[in-house]
Amino acid sequence: MTETLPPAETFFRVPGRRLAVSSKQAGSDTTLFFVHGLGGNRQQWRLQWDRFSKEPINLVAWDALGHGESARSKHEQVFASRFSVQDLAAVLAAFPSRKRIIVAHSFGCRITLEWISGLLAAGEDIPVDGLILLGPASLAPSLEGPMFGNWMDRLPFWIASFARPALQARFEKLAWAPDVDPEILKTERQATKRNSLFMINAVRSGAAPVNTEILRHFDKPVHILAGQNDGIVPLTEVRKVHDFLPTSTLDILPDCGHQIMLEQPVIVNQYIEKELQRLSPSPGEAP
Numbered sequence: 001m002t003e004t005l006p007p008a009e010t011f012f013r014v015p016g017r018r019l020a021v022s023s024k025q026a027g028s029d030t031t032l033f034f035v036h037g038l039g040g041n042r043q044q045w046r047l048q049w050d051r052f053s054k055e056p057i058n059l060v061a062w063d064a065l066g067h068g069e070s071a072r073s074k075h076e077q078v079f080a081s082r083f084s085v086q087d088l089a090a091v092l093a094a095f096p097s098r099k100r101i102i103v104a105h106s107f108g109c110r111i112t113l114e115w116i117s118g119l120l121a122a123g124e125d126i127p128v129d130g131l132i133l134l135g136p137a138s139l140a141p142s143l144e145g146p147m148f149g150n151w152m153d154r155l156p157f158w159i160a161s162f163a164r165p166a167l168q169a170r171f172e173k174l175a176w177a178p179d180v181d182p183e184i185l186k187t188e189r190q191a192t193k194r195n196s197l198f199m200i201n202a203v204r205s206g207a208a209p210v211n212t213e214i215l216r217h218f219d220k221p222v223h224i225l226a227g228q229n230d231g232i233v234p235l236t237e238v239r240k241v242h243d244f245l246p247t248s249t250l251d252i253l254p255d256c257g258h259q260i261m262l263e264q265p266v267i268v269n270q271y272i273e274k275e276l277q278r279l280s281p282s283p284g285e286a287p
Contacts, residue, residue: 004046005061008069017078019087020069021062023095024053030279031097032272034061035088037106037137038203039195041068044188047265048103048272057276060095062087064108066199068191079199080206085115092127099279100128103272105261106233107203109136109241110210116218117211130275131222134260134268135230138237139244141209167197174231177257184262215244221278222248223271227256227263 008020022042032052034045042061052059063070064084073079088111092100104112112131119126168189176185222245226238235252242250256263 004050005043008063017065017083017087018071019062019065019091021060021091021094022049023061024049024059025095026056026058028057029098030276031058031060031095031100033092033095033100033102034059035102035104035108035112036061036064036067037104037108037135039067039192039200040064040105040108041191043068043191044105044259045103045261048261048269051265051269052272055276058095058097060091062091066203067195072196072199074198076198076202076206079202081111081114081203081208084111085118088112088115101130101132101272101275101279102128103132103134103261103268104136105134106258107137107207109133110139110207113139113215113241114208114210117214120214120217121211126218126220128220129279130220132268132271132275133222133224133241133248135226135233135258136224136238136241137233139210139212139241140237142207168192171232175258177227177229177255177263179255180257180259180263184259188259188262212244216246218245219247221275223275224248224250225260225264225268225271226250226252227258227260228252228254229256230258232258 005022006024008022020042032048034042034048036042036044042063045061049059049061065087066072066079102112112133113136116126116128172185224238224242224245226233226235228235230238239250242248251267253260253264253267261268
């Protein structure tokens with residue numbers, strides 16, 4: 001697996017919930033937090049990390065429970081989204097910063113928005129200055145249901161476990177644009193070998209409803225990027241997320257699938273650069 005992020009710093013939130021976290025601390029008042037999606041890992045942000053590690057800003061990325069180098073579990077309940085929300089809040093608290101930008105992908109977007117909706121409902125301040133959401137997962141009340149859009153969705157779990165190569169091939173067809181770089185695909189195949197179908201199903205079934213109406217009160221800048229060829233999250237669902245967030249912009253990228261940060265890193269990095277420039281003090285302004 002291609003790795004450009006620093007080695008993981010073991011981070012404990014509660015006993016038995018061990019998360020692999022990479023960080024680069026530059027003594028800046030601005031931090032980029034990277035939140036990967038279901039089945040992903042923190043190394044998927046390597047093209048953003050490589051670009052922004054050259055800048056005088058702080059970077060933080062982590063593997064969700066059951067992903068990458070983080071701890072595994074055979075207990076379905078630990079994958080409930082409320083615990084992932086708590087992990088997100090705990091990571092933010094562990095790396096305090098005056099200015100924060102969250103860059104999230106797919107299910108990581110849903111976790112981020114669930115966290116924000118909870119703070120809005122509680123009347124609490126939201127310690128983030130901007131969001132960049134890549135291929136945001138549906139905010140439907142439940143994510144249980146068809147995943148592959150064909151006969152594979154009817155397979156009993158124990159049979160599906162033996163059909164993993166076929167499931168992998170189907171996922172790749174849905175997730176990537178047809179002309180994706182074969183080297184990227186090879187790297188991602190290797191990186192996802194440790195992902196279990198049990199974990200994937202547990203995360204999907206544990207996704208709590210998100211209070212979408214209260215998200216209309218979120219007033220920070222949000223930039224949403226979607227791939228025109230994304231077969232994982234339909235554009236209709238991405239547009240719903242856009243509609244729930246009144247301050248959001250939506251950019252649909254041609255010749256791009258679901259893995260936007262790897263397929264179109266230059267565009268993603270440009271959006272990050274714009275947010276960093278927005279948060280930078282103007283000449284003569286106190287930082």
